[in-house]
Each structure stands twice: as C-alpha cells, then as structure tokens.
Amino acid sequence: MAKRGPTYICQACGAVYHRWQGKCDACGTWSSLSEEAQAAPVPGGRTSSNGKARGRVFALETLKGDTQDAPRIKAGIGELDRVTGGGFVPGSVLLIGGNPGIGKSTLLMQACAALALSGRRVVYVSGEESTGQVRLRAERMGLAESPVDLAAETNVEDIIATLGQGSRPALVVIDSIQTMWSGEVESAPGTVTQVRGSAQALIRYAKTSGACLILVGHVTKDGQIAGPRVVEHMVDAVLSFEGEGAHAFRILRAQKNRFGPTDEIGVFEMTGMGLSEVTNPSALFLADRDQAAPGAAVFAGIEGTRPVLVEIQALVAPTSLGTPRRAVVGWENSRLAMVLAVLETHGGLKLGQHDVYLNVAGGLRVNEPAADLAVAAALVSSLSGAILPPESVYFGEIALSGAIRPVSVAPARLREASKLGFESALMPSGGADTGDGGGLMLRRFGHVTELVADIAARAPRRDVK
Ligand code: TYD
Numbered sequence: 001m002a003k004r005g006p007t008y009i010c011q012a013c014g015a016v017y018h019r020w021q022g023k024c025d026a027c028g029t030w031s032s033l034s035e036e037a038q039a040a041p042v043p044g045g046r047t048s049s050n051g052k053a054r055g056r057v058f059a060l061e062t063l064k065g066d067t068q069d070a071p072r073i074k075a076g077i078g079e080l081d082r083v084t085g086g087g088f089v090p091g092s093v094l095l096i097g098g099n100p101g102i103g104k105s106t107l108l109m110q111a112c113a114a115l116a117l118s119g120r121r122v123v124y125v126s127g128e129e130s131t132g133q134v135r136l137r138a139e140r141m142g143l144a145e146s147p148v149d150l151a152a153e154t155n156v157e158d159i160i161a162t163l164g165q166g167s168r169p170a171l172v173v174i175d176s177i178q179t180m181w182s183g184e185v186e187s188a189p190g191t192v193t194q195v196r197g198s199a200q201a202l203i204r205y206a207k208t209s210g211a212c213l214i215l216v217g218h219v220t221k222d223g224q225i226a227g228p229r230v231v232e233h234m235v236d237a238v239l240s241f242e243g244e245g246a247h248a249f250r251i252l253r254a255q256k257n258r259f260g261p262t263d264e265i266g267v268f269e270m271t272g273m274g275l276s277e278v279t280n281p282s283a284l285f286l287a288d289r290d291q292a293a294p295g296a297a298v299f300a301g302i303e304g305t306r307p308v309l310v311e312i313q314a315l316v317a318p319t320s321l322g323t324p325r326r327a328v329v330g331w332e333n334s335r336l337a338m339v340l341a342v343l344e345t346h347g348g349l350k351l352g353q354h355d356v357y358l359n360v361a362g363g364l365r366v367n368e369p370a371a372d373l374a375v376a377a378a379l380v381s382s383l384s385g386a387i388l389p390p391e392s393v394y395f396g397e398i399a400l401s402g403a404i405r406p407v408s409v410a411p412a413r414l415r416e417a418s419k420l421g422f423e424s425a426l427m428p429s430g431g432a433d434t435g436d437g438g439g440l441m442l443r444r445f446g447h448v449t450e451l452v453a454d455i456a457a458r459a460p461r462r463d464v465k
C-alpha cells in the first residue's frame with residue numbers, strides 16, 4: 001500500500017500538496033494551505049484481495065427512453081422560481097452563496113415557510129444560529145405559524161439519521177455547509193476536507209431520498225464561495241445572492257443550473273418584513289435619476305429573458321496623478337479599457353490626461369457587451385459637458401474598429417424603454433427588424449465617430465477663459 005504522509009490542502013481551491021508551501025500554485029492564494037488528514041476512501045468501495053476492482057454489473061440504457069420531465073416544486077416566490085428555472089427539482093442539490101448578512105437565511109426561511117404552508121414537509125437545519133434566533137427572525141417576518149421543522153445541528157450523520165425519520169421531506173435547507181462536520185472525516189469543521197465530506201454525504205442523501213437539498217455557502221472577499229468551490233461541481237445548481245450594502249435590493253443569479261437557464265436574475269428588496277419581490281426592476285434602478293447632469297446614459301439591457309434598464313454614470317476629469325486612474329463599479333475593467341481605446345483612436349478623444357470613473361447605478365452588475373454604446377455615450381458626455389437627452393436609451397456593441405454592432409433581442413429592449421416612458425433609442429444601424437420599435441424614435445449609428453459628433457453638437461460652447 002502507498003505510504004500516506006501528511007497532506008496539505010489549499011483552503012481556497014482544494015488543491016492538494018504533499019509538502020507545505022507559502023503560496024498555492026493552483027489558485028495563487030497565499031498562506032491558504034493547511035494540514036489535513038487525507039480523505040478516507042469512499043465507504044462501500046469494493047476491492048478484492050488481489051487489488052482488482054470487482055463491481056456489480058449493471059444494464060446500459062439508450063438516450064431515447066421514457067423520462068418524465070422533472071416535476072418541480074414551486075416555492076411560490078416568483079423571483080426565486082424564475083432563477084431556479086421554474087421551481088426546485090426533487091433529488092437535486094442547490095448551492096446558494098453570498099456575503100454574510102446579504103439575506104440568504106432570510107430568503108430560504110421565506111421559501112421554506114411558503115412550501116410548508118402548502119402542505120409539504122420542510123426541514124431547516126441551522127448550523128450558525130440557535131433555534132431561538134431562527135424562530136425570532138421568522139416571527140418578525142410573520143412566518144411563525146408555518147409548520148417548518150427546525151433544528152440547530154452540525155453533525156451530518158445525526159442530520160441524515162433524523163431526516164430518515166417520518167415522511168420524506170420535500171425540501172431540506174442546510175445553513176451553512178461550512179459549519180457541517182462528518183465523523184467519518186478527520187479534519188476540523190470548516191476545512192475543505194470536511195466541507196467536501198459533509199457535502200458528499202448530504203448529496204448522497206438527497207439523490208437517494210429524492211428530497212431537494214439546498215446548501216448555503218459563504219463567500220470570501222473576492223466573491224468565491226469559500227472552500228465549497230470544491231462543492232460547486234458536485235451540485236446541480238449554484239446560485240449567488242448579491243447586493244451592495246448601501247442598497248436595499250438584492251439580486252439572485254444562477255451561475256450554474258443543470259435544470260434551467262443560467263442567465264436569469266431574481267430581484268428582491270430587503271424590507272423590515274424580510275425580502276419582497278421586485279417585479280419591475282427597471283423602475284427601481286431608475287428611481288432617483290439625476291437627469292440634468294452630464295455623464296449619465298440609460299442602458300437598455302437584458303438579464304436572462306427580462307429587459308432591465310439601468311443608468312450608466314461616467315466621470316471624466318483631468319488627472320492630478322502621473323498615471324490617470326480608471327475605476328469601474330458594476331462593469332468589466334477590461335471592457336472599459338477597450339471602449340476608451342476605441343474612443344481615443346477612432347473618436348478623436350484625448351483621455352490620456354484624464355481620470356475615468358464608471359458606475360452602474362443602483363449596484364447592478366452588467367455583463368453584456370451591449371452596454372458599450374451607453375458607456376461610450378456617458379464618457380463622451382462627461383468629457384464634453386453635454387447633457388444627454390434624458391428620454392433616450394442606448395444599446396449596442398462597439399467593435400475595435402469603432403463600428404457599432406447590432407445586439408440581440410432589440411425589440412424587447414425597445415418595448416421596455418417605451419413602457420417606462422422613454423421616447424427615443426440610440427442603437428446600431430444594422431441588425432434584425434425591430435418592428436415598430438415600441439413606438440420609440442429610433443436613431444441608428446454605425447460608427448463611434450457619428451456618436452461623438454452627435455454628442456459634441458449638444459455640448460455647451462466652452463470659450464477660453
Ligand atoms: P440574513 O438572512 O441573516 O443574512 P445571511 O444569512 O446571508 O448572512 O440577513 C441578515 C440581514 O438582513 C441583517 O443585516 C438584517 C436584515 N434583515 C432585514 O433588514 N429585514 C428582515 O426582515 C430580516 C429578517 C433581516
């Protein structure tokens with residue numbers, strides 16, 4: 001048998017080393033290695049005395065066959081059901097990550113209460129709070145009457161044994177996976193080995209019993225689900241719960257989903273009575289817009305299947321530093337660098353002596369290249385001092401050549417803008433037919449030079465002082 005020495009495991013990514021080192025080669029994190037006992041072989045592993053595997057023979061199937069569509073359990077919270085792809089799938093495992101205090105426990109307690117009220121058995125296991133604390137929160141949200149089975153436990157074997165009693169639960173929530181420990185794993189709770197071992201046991205329970213399992217996972221500063229990055233590939237869906245501390249709204253986003261789309265978002269607002277659904281996010285994101293300032297452009301975006309309008313704010317100011325600053329909140333740094341380079345090369349803007357700040361209002365994170373045009377408009381507007389028409393929306397992708405490229409689902413973007421009272425849209429000249437454009441006046445641009453000229457024409461004359 002191979003000799004088993006001590007093993008060092010990176011607590012950030014799960015990479016295994018046989019010697020300690022200061023930095024993890026796999027993920028680049030410093031001081032993240034800690035000594036752990038090697039994971040025990042999977043119980044039930046079968047090896048005969050001569051070392052050859054001797055397995056059970058099973059029948060193979062064809063792709064074509066009778067499989068019912070996964071029956072789903074709707075939580076009754078529209079925004080949550082939208083992100084899961086239409087409800088929880090029995091026997092599936094969901095990992096939900098987010099910063100501490102963002103509202104994971106609150107959201108899950110609301111989902112549990114709603115499901116329990118519909119007559120299903122729901123078990124909520126908290127490893128972080130006492131039952132008293134959980135009960136208090138439920139009371140404050142007016143959910144105390146809901147027949148949720150509650151426990152404050154951290155041992156996985158005990159939990160699985162308890163779940164085996166009585167009728168099979170439809171939903172089991174484990175809050176959080178980092179607090180769980182399994183007696184079969186010789187490592188401290190919270191270490192990668194324990195998290196992985198506990199998750200494996202719980203997932204095995206979900207798959208064999210048919211209960212839907214939700215694991216809560218904490219997120220580190222850089223947005224990774226700590227430790228449980230090793231769990232991410234074991235589960236069926238990974239959802240992240242995001243939000244800015246200063247804003248009351250929260251966004252639930254699917255990062256991976258074996259049973260649904262990954263680009264849908266659910267929008268919630270944190271109130272004194274828990275989380276409430278936001279069915280019209282555009283109105284929320286545009287709520288307090290300063291229309292009379294240069295540097296603001298409304299982007300008509302798409303999140304999943306839903307159009308979302310959001311304000312892009314730019315500030316371009318002469319720098320006092322040797323190297324000008326570029327800071328972005330809510331968008332990609334590299335994408336901003338690209339738009340700036342295009343504006344300098346093809347639009348004739350001089351930005352080398354200017355700091356550039358870009359912000360997506362309200363704390364939303366935009367991932368679409370379609371935001372390029374709105375970003376460019378905001379930047380040119382801030383630099384020139386020209387106020388953009390407040391009743392206009394912008395969308396379009398900018399190519400390195402300066403060409404403005406068409407983007408997908410333009411009609412839905414236009415309809416949303418029209419619904420919210422916008423009057424015109426600045427958009428790419430090519431692209432599919434947009435029908436009547438939702439009644440908006442469509443102004444089409446083919447190249448950034450046209451955009452720059454259009455905005456410059458609105459700029460106040462800056463006479464030399
Ligand atoms: P919580 O769900 O405990 O966060 P997590 O489980 O992600 O760590 O939410 C805690 C925060 O939510 C806390 O700062 C208080 C706030 N909150 C409200 O504003 N209203 C409410 O009704 C509840 C229950 C919490």
Ligand code: MG
Binds near residue numbers: 101
């Ligand atoms: Mg919590």
